[in-house]
Amino acid sequence: MDHDITVLGLESSCDDTAAAIVRGRSILSSVVADQTALHAAYGGVVPEIAARAHAEKLDLCIETALSEAGIPLADVDAIAVTAGPGLIGGVLSGVMMAKGLSAATGKPLIGVNHLAGHALTPRLTDGLGYPYLILLVSGGHCQFLRVDGPTTFTRLGSTIDDAPGEAFDKTARLLGLPQPGGPSVERHALCGDAKRFRFPRPLLDRPGCDLSFSGLKTALLRQRDQLVLDQSGLHASDVNDLCAGFQAAVRDVLVEKSRRALALSPGISGFAVAGGVAANVALRSALETLCADHALPFIAPPLALCTDNAAMIAYAGAEKFAVDGADDLALSARPRWPLDTHAPSLIGSGKKGAKA
Ligand code: KG4
Numbered sequence: 001m002d003h004d005i006t007v008l009g010l011e012s013s014c015d016d017t018a019a020a021i022v023r024g025r026s027i028l029s030s031v032v033a034d035q036t037a038l039h040a041a042y043g044g045v046v047p048e049i050a051a052r053a054h055a056e057k058l059d060l061c062i063e064t065a066l067s068e069a070g071i072p073l074a075d076v077d078a079i080a081v082t083a084g085p086g087l088i089g090g091v092l093s094g095v096m097m098a099k100g101l102s103a104a105t106g107k108p109l110i111g112v113n114h115l116a117g118h119a120l121t122p123r124l125t126d127g128l129g130y131p132y133l134i135l136l137v138s139g140g141h142c143q144f145l146r147v148d149g150p151t152t153f154t155r156l157g158s159t160i161d162d163a164p165g166e167a168f169d170k171t172a173r174l175l176g177l178p179q180p181g182g183p184s185v186e187r188h189a190l191c192g193d194a195k196r197f198r199f200p201r202p203l204l205d206r207p208g209c210d211l212s213f214s215g216l217k218t219a220l221l222r223q224r225d226q227l228v229l230d231q232s233g234l235h236a237s238d239v240n241d242l243c244a245g246f247q248a249a250v251r252d253v254l255v256e257k258s259r260r261a262l263a264l265s266p267g268i269s270g271f272a273v274a275g276g277v278a279a280n281v282a283l284r285s286a287l288e289t290l291c292a293d294h295a296l297p298f299i300a301p302p303l304a305l306c307t308d309n310a311a312m313i314a315y316a317g318a319e320k321f322a323v324d325g326a327d328d329l330a331l332s333a334r335p336r337w338p339l340d341t342h343a344p345s346l347i348g349s350g351k352k353g354a355k356a
């Protein structure tokens with residue numbers, strides 16, 4: 001497989017506009033323009049605002065990526081773009097830009113699944129060999145994937161409702177902590193007693209690797225309201241203890257489901273995590289211990305490559321190109337695009353659809 005082609009990658013499926021140049025496993029540049037400020041007043045990503053901002057920022061991101069890589073567009077061998085899943089307006093902005101560049105330069109166009117970008121990141125960062133198991137755990141997605149090749153994925157389980165990052169964000173909101181919620185909750189959890197409040201461990205009583213997080217959020221809301229009722233407010237220690245209890249529940253569920261997913265994945269070369277929630281130190285170290293118990297390498301890519309970026313799209317594009325060749329200009333944007341087309345669809349799966 002030729003990994004040494006130079007690929008321009010574009011990513012615009014949610015609220016990060018990104019462009020990157022990748023050659024083989026070398027990231028020559030990776031530019032991410034985030035839109036947090038544009039959406040801050042609305043408490044979430046507004047699809048129309050996101051799409052317009054992508055259309056405005058993509059060319060600037062591409063210029064910056066080329067100049068930081070120190071190469072002209074002429075030296076790029078192929079153009080890879082996220083063609084889904086995600087917010088349709090944003091995905092369209094990227095796909096139209098990539099098609100324009102491809103038509104104007106004659107360079108091959110490669111439509112990449114955003115989730116494949118995340119799922120192949122451990123190969124970009126650590127050269128992990130196929131097959132391997134990955135847990136994608138972010139603000140919009142949570143699934144276990146066995147990865148057998150650049151376009152061969154088996155979903156072993158996924159959330160049937162909320163993603164863990166979403167649950168962290170809602171927990172922070174309920175406790176008056178700043179967004180993004182994950183880092184805030186993690187910080188407070190450090191000083192808290194995880195045993196003071198009993199949080200449920202959803203779906204552990206059922207077989208399989210599917211997950212659920214919406215009940216945890218409701219449990220937190222009840223505990224908070226009970227405390228407010230009993231003592232007319234929350235003490236700092238209550239907030240810390242609630243954060244610690246919630247985080248321990250998320251960690252326990254993810255670790256137990258990971259244990260089950262590992263049991264269903266014979267012959268793998270390692271276990272990887274990706275997505276913003278993979279930044280959580282308590283979760284990372286619990287998964288590291290689990291892998292040590294199985295004598296398996298544990299791969300947690302650096303945070304900038306766990307969260308949305310275009311380097312992963314360029315890399316996944318190069319691998320897909322090597323096996324499937326290029327797409328033509330009929331490439332379309334797909335707001336929904338499951339990696340494992342044989343997996344049964346779940347209630348709520350991809351409901352948020354925006355992030356991965
Ligand atoms: O992957 P990401 O940057 O965006 C997508 O969702 O695609 O993930 C963002 C999510 C947010 O929900 C954020 O609260 C969560 O990742 N997060 C964390 C931590 N850092 C970020 N969750 C738990 N612990 C953290 N340290």
Ligand code: ZN
Binds near residue numbers: 118138308355
């Ligand atoms: Zn993502």
